[in-house]
């Protein structure tokens with residue numbers, strides 16, 4: 413049986429910012445191939461075939477080049493191999509031994525591969541973009557690539573996005589590339605959407621990190637390269653293997669429900685306070701079941717006075733004083749909604765969608 417879809421409530425957001433390669437189009441593989449051809453040819457030539465250690469299309473790609481502006485990718489990978497060459501100029505010939513020259517050569521290889529292989533899209537992503545648009549959300553394409561428009565046009569999907577911030581636009585505006593948040597912030601500005609009401613959809617660690625640094629409301633990590641844990645560590649609130657696991661809409665409500673989506677450590681204190689339950693004498697502060705008191709969480713039971721005025725017989729005399737009284741044993745707390753059945757633990761369903769919390773009557 414297919415797993416239930418994770419639901420993104422469109423009323424919580426104004427805009428969705430999509431990365432291109434690896435999220436919308438399958439060009440991440442084409443980029444990886446182009447990087448490998450570039451670096452393998454260069455490393456063989458510069459180190460000689462004897463000492464040649466090839467570019468690793470998975471590890472080196474993820475660590476040093478994925479999602480980054482091209483010249484930064486060249487520099488970061490060469491630095492990892494302790495190779496230092498001049499930066500050069502953006503119009504350097506593709507065979508010049510400079511950062512820009514190698515970057516331009518990579519672009520040439522990528523364009524040749526694109527011509528040969530064409531552009532394929534993730535149909536599930538296209539479906540989700542259409543769902544978001546139908547629900548009134550604005551959409552942007554945000555990419556470090558200078559080939560962004562070319563790729564969108566080749567796939568005939570440029571009309572799916574209200575705005576585009578790509579490698580060419582960010583160079584013209586002097587924006588820093590991922591993992592800095594500049595290009596996502598520019599897209600949010602163009603769509604007139606506050607960052608806390610924007611969703612970022614990214615497959616690269618550098619892109620997820622950019623989303624976190626920008627303080628965006630929801631960051632969805634698309635796990636194309638078996639790196640779900642790293643995506644979460646970099647700041648993804650929700651990680652999926654494919655965007656077909658998500659749909660736009662409102663969660664079906666049972667007779668009552670209280671639902672929070674996403675996880676923002678800075679907002680957790682307020683959320684716990686709003687989930688607190690009390691009657692003026694004692695309060696249980698709501699917290700995620702795994703929470704321990706730390707910088708983020710502050711779970712606990714609160715008591716306003718633990719005494720009661722009682723009459724007690726002492727040495728034949730009745731004394732009235734403040735006695736310490738018993739309070740309910742919190743360890744076996746049971747409760748019910750007025751007029752409804754008492755809750756039994758087996759009747760409470762707790763669903764965790766990544767780090768989002770969804771507690772409702774089962």
Ligand SMILES: [Mg+2]
Nearest residue numbers: 431433434616
């Ligand atoms: Mg990507």
